[in-house]
Structures are given as C-alpha cells and as structure tokens.
Amino acid sequence: MKRILALASGRGSNFQALCDASKKGILRADIVGLGVSRLGTGAAQIAMSAGIPVLIQPSDQAIIDFFREERVDALVLAGYMKILSSELIEALRGKDGHSRIVNIHPSLLPAFPGMNAYWQAYNAGVPETGVTVHLVEREVDTGPVLDQKSFRIDDLRSVEEVEARGLEIEHGLYARAIDRFINEGKLDVTRTH
Numbered sequence: 001m002k003r004i005l006a007l008a009s010g011r012g013s014n015f016q017a018l019c020d021a022s023k024k025g026i027l028r029a030d031i032v033g034l035g036v037s038r039l040g041t042g043a044a045q046i047a048m049s050a051g052i053p054v055l056i057q058p059s060d061q062a063i064i065d066f067f068r069e070e071r072v073d074a075l076v077l078a079g080y081m082k083i084l085s086s087e088l089i090e091a092l093r094g095k096d097g098h099s100r101i102v103n104i105h106p107s108l109l110p111a112f113p114g115m116n117a118y119w120q121a122y123n124a125g126v127p128e129t130g131v132t133v134h135l136v137e138r139e140v141d142t143g144p145v146l147d148q149k150s151f152r153i154d155d156l157r158s159v160e161e162v163e164a165r166g167l168e169i170e171h172g173l174y175a176r177a178i179d180r181f182i183n184e185g186k187l188d189v190t191r192t193h
C-alpha cells in the first residue's frame with residue numbers, strides 16, 4: 001500500500017474527502033500524516049479524530065525527514081497556504097525526475113492562478129471554470145497536469161454557488177488523480193502548462 005503525507009491549512013474538506021476515499025479503497029494509499037500551518041483548523045481536527053499523526057508548522061527538514069523515515073510516496077497539498085521552497089521540491093523529487101508533490105487548484109490552469117480562483121472566474125464572467133490536479137514545480141500553480149474537470153458557471157448566481165459546485169468536483173477528482181499517479185504512474189509529461 002502506498003503512503004501519503006498531506007499538508008493543509010484550512011477547513012479541510014479535501015483532506016476529509018481523501019481520508020474517506022482511502023477508507024473506501026478509491027484512493028489505494030494510507031494517509032500516514034498531516035502537516036498543518038497552525039492547530040485548531042478543520043483539517044487538524046479531522047486528522048486527530050482519525051488518529052492520523054499531526055505535524056504542526058513542520059519545517060522543510062521535518063517534512064523531508066518524515067518523508068524518508070515513514071517511506072512516503074507522495075506529498076499531497078490540500079489547501080496549504082504556504083509556498084513550498086525549491087529545496088523541498090528538489091529533495092522529494094522522484095528518481096524518474098518528476099515532482100512527487102501533488103496540488104489541487106480551483107480553476108482550469110493556466111487560467112486564474114493564485115488566490116480566490118473561484119471568485120476570479122466568477123468576476124471575470126467566463127461561462128465555465130474548473131478544477132486542476134497538478135504536480136508542484138518551482139513556479140506556483142504550474143507543473144504537469146494530472147487531471148482537469150470543467151463545469152459551467154453562467155447559470156450560477158453567486159460565488160458561493162460556484163465554490164459549492166467546484167468543491168463537489170474537487171472531492172471526487174482529487175482522490176482519483178492521486179490514485180492513478182501513485183499506483184499506475186499515469187503521467188503525460190508532454191502536457192505541461
């Protein structure tokens with residue numbers, strides 16, 4: 001069974017979805033730890049009640065040590081608000097040269113990188129937006145795309161509706177994309193953006 005370390009800063013709905021998918025066997029991996037940028041967040045509560053070890057404000061070195069000692073296969077970001085250093089990205093890079101860090105971003109990258117991407121799309125008046133699962137490279141919100149899914153927003157009446165629809169999609173897409181990446185090595189390296 002593959003092993004995952006997650007990092008999350010907030011509410012933790014994606015982290016919860018990954019825990020559920022792991023239990024159901026949709027994500028064929030054990031979540032062996034969660035790093036948080038502070039305690040008292042939704043994600044930290046979810047991990048503690050599931051008996052998953054929590055690392056509080058882990059340094060790069062603490063993440064690297066955990067990765068090696070616990071034989072972790074992938075570092076998964078689930079709403080982590082800290083930008084990862086290039087040293088960390090390089091230290092975890094796989095022998096095949098690919099990043100072993102996965103992120104979910106709430107837009108169809110390369111459109112709307114950065115913060116509040118659902119809000120950015122809603123305000124721009126685009127008819128559709130989406131969700132992207134990608135490997136993390138040094139430039140923020142770049143890196144090979146593992147999966148993307150779009151949805152229409154021209155019939156939605158508030159940014160809250162856009163976010164609710166988007167999160168529903170995120171929760172299904174993320175677990176499946178991580179599963180394919182770590183268990184089947186499915187990565188089309190030509191599809192960078």
Ligand code: GRF
Pocket residue numbers: 010011012013014015078079080104105106170
């Ligand atoms: C999600 O929209 C995710 O795409 C983005 O941050 C948000 C985290 O939400 N990276 P949650 O904490 O998983 O509920």
